[in-house]
Each structure stands twice: as structure tokens, then as C-alpha cells.
Amino acid sequence: MTTKKFSLQRPQIDRNISLxxxxxxxxxxxxxxxADENWILVNWRDIAATCKSNLSLISNRYDIVQxxxxxxxxxxxxxxxxxxxxxxxxxxxLFRVSKERASSHHVINEASRLLKPQGLLLLSGEKNDGLxxxxxxxxxxxxxxxxxxxxxxxxxxxxxxxxxxxALLDHNSYDVIRPxxxxxxxxxxxxxxxxxxxxxxxGSAFLVEHLPIFLxxxxxxxKSLLDLGCGxxxxxxxxxxxxINKITATDNNAAAILAANANLKPIIKECEVIPSDAGxxxxxxxxxxxxxxxxxxxxxxxxxxxxxxxKATKRLLAPEGHALFVVNTFIPLEQKALKYFRSVQAxxxxxxxxxxxxxx
Numbered sequence: 001m002t003t004k005k006f007s008l009q010r011p012q013i014d015r016n017i018s019l020x021x022x023x024x025x026x027x028x029x030x031x032x033x034x035a036d037e038n039w040i041l042v043n044w045r046d047i048a049a050t051c052k053s054n055l056s057l058i059s060n061r062y063d064i065v066q067x068x069x070x071x072x073x074x075x076x077x078x079x080x081x082x083x084x085x086x087x088x089x090x091x092x093x094l095f096r097v098s099k100e101r102a103s104s105h106h107v108i109n110e111a112s113r114l115l116k117p118q119g120l121l122l123l124s125g126e127k128n129d130g131l132x133x134x135x136x137x138x139x140x141x142x143x144x145x146x147x148x149x150x151x152x153x154x155x156x157x158x159x160x161x162x163x164x165x166x167a168l169l170d171h172n173s174y175d176v177i178r179p180x181x182x183x184x185x186x187x188x189x190x191x192x193x194x195x196x197x198x199x200x201x202x203g204s205a206f207l208v209e210h211l212p213i214f215l216x217x218x219x220x221x222x223k224s225l226l227d228l229g230c231g232x233x234x235x236x237x238x239x240x241x242x243x244i245n246k247i248t249a250t251d252n253n254a255a256a257i258l259a260a261n262a263n264l265k266p267i268i269k270e271c272e273v274i275p276s277d278a279g280x281x282x283x284x285x286x287x288x289x290x291x292x293x294x295x296x297x298x299x300x301x302x303x304x305x306x307x308x309x310x311k312a313t314k315r316l317l318a319p320e321g322h323a324l325f326v327v328n329t330f331i332p333l334e335q336k337a338l339k340y341f342r343s344v345q346a347x348x349x350x351x352x353x354x355x356x357x358x359x360x
Contacts, residue, residue, distance in 0.1 A: 013041040016124035019156045020094045025121055026287050029091030032114065034080065034107050035059040035068075038096045044071035053092075058082070060193060060254040063277035065150045077275065079193055079254040081175065082110045088357030090114050097125040097134050102192035104130075106174035108138050115161045123148070123157045141166050173288040177262050180232070189241050189262050190232040195294075200234065203292050203326040206353045208238045213347060214357060215242060222287035226250070226316055228279055228309060230258035240268050248286070250276035278305070279312035289313050289323040306336050312341040313358065323358040 017039055024031065024047065031053040033039070040063065047055070048071040056074040059065050065077040080103070083128035093111045097104045107197045111121045121138060125131035135148045135157040145164035150156035168278070172192055180188040182200050190197040222244055227236045239247060247268055249260050252275070260273045276282055293309045313323045323341075327333050329349060333356050343359035 014038045014096065015152070015154045016096045016126065016156075017042060019124045019151055019154060019233055020096060020122055021047065023094065023158075024051050024053065024055070025053070027092055030054045031056075031091060031092045031094065032090050034093060034095045035055040035061065035064050036096070036098055036103070037061055037064075038098075039064055040330075042067075044068045044073060058085075062252045062254070062275040066277060077254060079175070079258055080107060080110070081193075081254070082114060085110075085114055086118050087113050090119055091116055092120040094122045095124075097123060097129050097131055099129070102172035102174045103129070104134055105137075105169035105171035106192075108141065109132065109168040109171055112161065112164045112166075112168070113142055115164075117161060119161045121159045121161070123159060125155060126153055127155065131157070132187055135159065139167055141169065153263075177259055183234075186237070188232065188234070188237070190259045191255055194232055194253060194259060197232065197259075201231065201292060203328075203353045204234050206232070206348070206350060207235065207290065207292065207324065207326040207355060210348050211238065211242055213254040214322070215354070217322050217357065218287075219320070222321070224248075224288070224318075225290045226279065226282065226286040226287045228289060228312065229293055230260050230273070231256050231292075233263040233273075235292065236260070236264055236268070236271070239288075239290070240264075244288070246270040247272070248282060249273045250279060250282060252277055269299050278308040279316055282312075282316055284316070285318040285321070286316055287318050287321045289317050289321070291323070291325045293325065293327065306331075306333065310337055310340050314360065317330060317358075317360055319360055321360065325356045325358065326353055327356065328352065329354050 034056055045066050057068050058076045060079050062077055065075045068075040095107050124137055131148055132210050138159045142159050144160045146159055148157040174192050177189045177191045180190045180198060191352050224246040225239045225244045227249040230236055230251045233249060236249045251257055257273055257275050264271045274281055317323050337358055341358040345357045347355040349355050
């Protein structure tokens, strides 16, 4: 039997991001960074201090925008909505291709409108990301002929815009919120740009399955919930189905905020959906807090992130409240949580996920 290994360390900065940043140091003119979660470890103050270009940023990550704004960079938080951006305004755009094809095609299409004639779209990524295919498609769209240059396991391409009147790439209607087929009986909506946007997350489903056991721990039924990392609102919906009528749902992802608003606001009277980095914009106390957190990348656990979520839960959980986390079984959340909570208990374990109940 093979034992899964994990490491309690923060992942290193993506080498593909480093390749793009290196291009900035000699860039002049007006440049735009399109930043998703791959940019989270960037030192924005260093970029702001050394970059010669007129640089701005758009990100679908609330924490990245906060960090970039703190460094003095013009930064916009939204779901890669470029509708208010001026056409033919940028000399260069930097984009590390996304894990999701719809997101990457959407950004490449928009770049063809936003770049000045002869402007550059700088693309980076790994072979497994489909970088070479993205470069070929971008060249067909832009009327350019270039190839990605290999840097170890990473690639960088500089694609120049020669035309902008070609047929756009298929982006699966990236900007459209649409029904989740797996939840057709509940009329749930979601969109590309959210992790697992078109399915039911297995960890969240495991949590919902065991809600009766968890809710039986309360002396009085909980009335308020904080859903940390709400996605399109699956857990918040089930909280409401179980009699919790005051709900605050938060997420770091702009697409998740759009979808959760669409799903929850029409059916829950007291519902607030707000962007937040692990609850940093939330005040008050909650009878219960539920969380399906993004603690790991492969089997490397982001220790800083786990501490961030646990600290937020400690701060926001009511004195007699109970919190519930669902995590992969290889994540030693119980050990970390003992530093913050007087009661830490594993409620269930199905071999893939475990439920950890916490109490102040």
C-alpha cells in the first residue's frame, strides 16, 4: 500500500509567473496583468518599484487585488469583465494560461480587442497546460507566426497583434451564468471560472450528508451561518434548508460571488454575499461556520492558508458556536486546530474526506 506524502509548507512561486515578471523589467508603455490564483505569491511591491511601464492589473481574486492595491498598483477585482476597458489601449498584456480552457480563451479573445496594433500578448504556462496549443490559436487569431520558447518545464511566448478581425476562440460563453446540470432539480446556476463550477463538489456533498449529526451537537438550533469559501452557494443553500435563515457567504473568487448572489439572494431573505480573503471583511459572530477550504496544491499543504482560515473561524465563531470543516484525509487539520479551539473532533471519514468539528 502506497502512503500519500504531504509537506507542511507554502508552495513556491509559479516559474511561469516569474518568466512573465522578467519581461516587465524592460517593458515600456501601457501594460496589463491578467492575474488569477497563479499570481498569489507575487511580491507586488517589488514589481511596482522596479517596473518602468504604466502598469495595471485585473484579477478575479480578491486577495491579489488587495495586495496589488497595497503596493500602489491600479487594480480591478471582477470576473475578468473587460467591458469597461478601452479598446486598443495596451502595448502589452501578460497572462499565465488558466487551468480552464474557457477562461484562457476568454482572456485571449479580449486581448485581441484591448491591444494596440502590434501590441504583445505574453503567454506562459507548461506543456501540460496546453500552452503550445494556446500559442498556435493566438497566432491564428492575431495573424502572427511565433513559437513558445522553452525554459526548463515552462514556456513563454510573445504573440504580436497584426489583426483583430478574425473569428474568436470558443470560450464556452464564459461570462454567462447557466444551470448546473448536476443540480437541475434545485435550479442552481454557476459559470466557468469557479472551481468545479459544473458539478457538486465531493467534499461539500460529504459535509451535507452528515449535517444531521453535526446539527445535533447544538443545544439550540443555529440561526446564523458564515459560509467561508462559498463557491456558487451549495452549502449555504443546504443550511437554509436546515432552518438557518441568516447567512453570510464569502469567497475570494469573483465568479463565485456572481453565482452565489444569483442562487441565494432570491430564496434567502437575510443573506449577504461578499468578497473576502478568508473572512477578512466579515464582522460579528456566527452560531456556526462551515468551510470547504483550498488548503492544498497536490500534496503540498499551504500551512499559512490553513492558519488563516482557522484564525478567522476563531474570531468569528460565537462563544457557544460550532464550526465544521471538510478537508482531504491527508491534511492534519486537527493538529493545527488544537492551537485555536478547545474542542476538535473528527465527525466522519470516508477515506477521501474527513469532517472536523470545532468549538471555542
